[in-house]
Amino acid sequence: MSSEQELALGAKAWPFEEARKLVARLGGKAPPKGYVLFETGYGPSGLPHIGTFGEVARTTMVRRAFERLLPGVPTRLFAFSDDMDGLRKVPDNVPNRELLAQHLGKPLTKVPDPFGKFESFGHHNNAMLRDFLDRFGFQYEFQSATDWYTSGRFDAALLAVLRHYDEVMAVMLPTLGAERQATYSPFLPVSPSTGRVLQVPLLERNVDAGTIVYEDEDGKKVETPVTGGAVKLQWKPDWAMRWLALGVDYEMAGKDLIPSVELAGKIVKILGGTPPDGFNYELFLDEKGQKISKSKGNGLTMEEWLRYAPPESLALYMFNKPRAAKKLYFDVIPRAVDEYLTFVEKFDALEAAQKLENPVHHIHNGVVPNEVKGTAGLTFGLLLNLAGAANAESADVMWGFIRRYAPGASPETAPFLDKLVGYAVTYYQDFVKPTKQYRAPSEQERAAITELRAVLAEIATDTPADQLQNQVFEVGKKHGFTELRTWFQALYEVLLGQTTGPRMGSFIALYGVKETVAMIDAALDR
The missing domain is CATH 3.40.50 (Rossmann fold)
Structure with missing residues (x-):
């Protein structure tokens, strides 16, 4: 091994x-x-x-x-x-x-x-x-x-169902209501007159000939083989027949189909097969x-x-x-x-x-x-927020910011990132932009945001994201936001027009320090 x-x-x-x-x-x-x-x-x-x-x-x-x-x-x-x-x-x-x-x-x-x-x-x-x-x-x-x-590849299994008709019916009938029991058959003939798949009772079965007899929609008696596509099976017997004909070893199914899996398992055993392994999701x-x-x-x-x-x-x-x-x-x-x-x-x-x-x-x-590894550390959430801040209508707008943030990145060198950029623009346009709702800041929030603007106006434009994040933290603490989560939520709602948002330091580094100052000015004037 x-x-x-x-x-x-x-x-x-x-x-x-x-x-x-x-x-x-x-x-x-x-x-x-x-x-x-x-x-x-x-x-x-x-x-x-x-x-x-x-x-x-x-x-x-x-x-x-x-x-x-x-x-x-x-x-x-x-x-x-x-x-x-x-x-x-x-x-x-x-x-x-x-x-x-x-x-x-x-x-x-x-x-x-x-x-x-x-x-x-x-x-x-x-x-x-x-x-x-x-x-x-x-x-x-x-x-x-x-x-x-x-x-005809199902023919042998279909003939097996016909041979074991009574045993299959014994499995199926107890699961049906009285009215359905009266007309149920595992075989569904395809009407030669209308082309429809018929749910009709069988009048006769001829195992040796491999045929069944039923009444068509025009009232005529029809004898048809169960082979060659002249009939199909009700779906639970059909499932079992397929397991037998194909020799299925593994098939999973939804939780709502557990009773059907159990019934099909009983039927495939009657037909001489073995139910596949699997689980119910x-x-x-x-x-x-x-x-x-x-x-x-x-x-x-x-x-x-x-x-x-x-x-x-x-x-x-x-x-x-x-x-x-x-x-x-x-x-x-x-x-x-x-x-x-x-x-x-x-x-x-x-x-x-x-x-x-x-x-x-x-x-x-x-x-x-390797392609999916080259995203320059940018998350999809961050790209969505960049699209919102830049009101991006194309990937070109986004790449203008990304190239400055990660100079070695481009659509050619980072194709998976380029795909994410395109997805982010589309998602923003379809779902985020129509629901944006900016709100006015409270007095406490306005004072804090004003100070944050002053800090950013004096800071170097190439300040790393972690240092920018610390500056945002410090301003929030200074202005009495004991729950810093409420401070960040205020920034999201006032600046970005949404209730959730990115790590602000990473966002400012990507969007740009000067651009963030301009965003704050627009928000405070709004």
Whole structure:
């Protein structure tokens, strides 16, 4: 066993805990199919959703941890789209909703794309998912339910469901209400007359022929094979069937799906398979504490996060406390970026064992790119405040200040910092600028701010940030701010028009001593 494997065996980070469970399940060797299969599921009934990205990111973290424990065992990751599901309702956050309304009940890959860009709505949403996963650099294999059903690759597993129909029904029926029990079948035929996925009771089953009989929407009896894409399964039996057909070894799911995981586990055993390992992560909430939903569009999309912050910050958000419910809205972005920068800054100085506990090890698979290290010590929060103070509308304005603060930095020499600058300008314009509210200082605050102006007017323009911070502290103490937090909050509210803000010494050093004096003059005159 290598030293790296020994370190991984003792690592406490949750991806290593999950990987060790999987190693134990497999007996420390590859399964008969020759590789270990990780899977994530995606329901493309709405636009791709950060929760989907989170599942792929977290599963990838477990996959990489597993590869460190058993480096000679091949692994694969399937990103599986349930795109043969019938469209149940029209999402709130898409154009041409009336177009979709005409195709309710049809498989998502047969519903027109309301955006007018792809072959179908399912293809559109699949493409959006793949585009993001590709941009982030995930190594995965996209899989389409429509493709698996229609190509016949699910046929053997579907025939197994037909053979074990009564046993599957015995698992499912107790979980349903009396009315649903009367019409439930694990098989959902695709109507030859309307193209819709039908939830209808079965009239007959012919196991030897591999067919079922049902009544179509036009009242006619139809006998159809359960193979070749003529039917699909209800989603819980479908999940179990997929585990069997693909040989899935690891799949995580949201906490709200625990009962479904248990049911699918029972069904896959009936079919002769083994449920995969995995864990149940907590749900994301919006700023009101409600569960985010693809169809409601009440949470952040991947595109929205990436408009304001780098994907590494999103990966960190997914790594942290996966079993704790977390609010997911725009205000969490700046903190996630700065936490990421802090972990990057610490990484190289850590011992080998400590690196395995650092989140950026799991974000970057143990090798942190040099590009993300070159930020001249500037935090995202500081850049946001610079954007506010300078009322920046472009990155060029920001770089005018940054070059003076860090003469060796430029968009060419510090490309990741340049990206952060662009994100900060966009975030400021969209979220900070519209909510700025300056207030007048109290008499105590005015006296203190006036003295701070006098101190800064006499100080050298190249004074280091720590010395500037000390000067701000001293002025606050001198003017009776026993709680210095209230002094800094006064500076934020009077000078910057916001309730929170940066370390003032760092901000003054970045913005400029003379510029800060001018800001104080404007605030006092205001």
